[in-house]
Amino acid sequence: MTLINIAEICPSTRTLGPGQRFVIWVQGCCFNCRGCVSPEWIPQKQATEIDPQKLANYILSIPGTEGLTVSGGEPMLQASALSELFHNLRQQRDISIICFTGFTLTQLQAQNNPTIDQILTLIDVLIDGQYLPELNDNQGWRGSSNQVVHFLTSRHLPEASLFTQRQRDVEIHLRPNEALMVGVPPLNFSNHFKTAIDTATK
Numbered sequence: 149m150t151l152i153n154i155a156e157i158c159p160s161t162r163t164l165g166p167g168q169r170f171v172i173w174v175q176g177c178c179f180n181c182r183g184c185v186s187p188e189w190i191p192q193k194q195a196t197e198i199d200p201q202k203l204a205n206y207i208l209s210i211p212g213t214e215g216l217t218v219s220g221g222e223p224m225l226q227a228s229a230l231s232e233l234f235h236n237l238r239q240q241r242d243i244s245i246i247c248f249t250g251f252t253l254t255q256l257q258a259q260n261n262p263t264i265d266q267i268l269t270l271i272d273v274l275i276d277g278q279y280l281p282e283l284n285d286n287q288g289w290r291g292s293s294n295q296v297v298h299f300l301t302s303r304h305l306p307e308a309s310l311f312t313q314r315q316r317d318v319e320i321h322l323r324p325n326e327a328l329m330v331g332v333p334p335l336n337f338s339n340h341f342k343t344a345i346d347t348a349t350k
């Protein structure tokens with residue numbers, strides 16, 4: 149059993165894929181995209197390590213969970229632990245799995261790595277490729293238009309257009325001492341949000 153090294157979770161959101169979803173952001177990325185929305189999750193360091201079986205049970209204990217979205221960080225650096233998580237979930241319930249990666253699908257397939265091949269059989273939708281800010285077209289659940297949405301199963305084909313054309317939105321989840329932004333943010337969202345907060349607190 150390999151532990152999953154997690155930067156952050158959100159137990160329930162509607163902004164990162166169809167339906168109500170649990171979200172995991174893994175810690176550690178091998179890329180360094182300009183304009184990365186989560187640079188604090190790039191360092192490959194130990195964050196919160198969790199047993200995949202226990203995490204699967206927790207995900208399925210959240211009322212109304214329809215799917216899991218995995219982002220980061222780079223999920224494919226933890227393919228073994230995530231594969232175990234996905235397998236545990238699917239053994240218990242046929243929920244949707246969406247995964248972001250900075251690798252292209254072609255690069256992943258070219259590795260001829262049985263663990264990568266295994267995880268690809270468990271993912272419904274893979275959103276691939278590094279983030280390129282100059283190709284951010286301000287729509288959909290992908291960060292920039294070079295990223296390809298691969299429907300590896302037919303589960304989300306009826307909602308296919310949402311992945312590339314949906315009007316973006318985010319949820320702000322308040323914690324005791326911080327706020328977590330969940331979703332692919334609209335262009336200039338951080339500036340607009342800061343202005344709104346400054347205005348409200350004057």
Ligand code: SF4
Pocket residue numbers: 177178179180181184185186187189190220221222249250278279
């Ligand atoms: S692949 Fe994702 S997490 Fe990694 S640097 Fe690029 S945008 Fe950031």
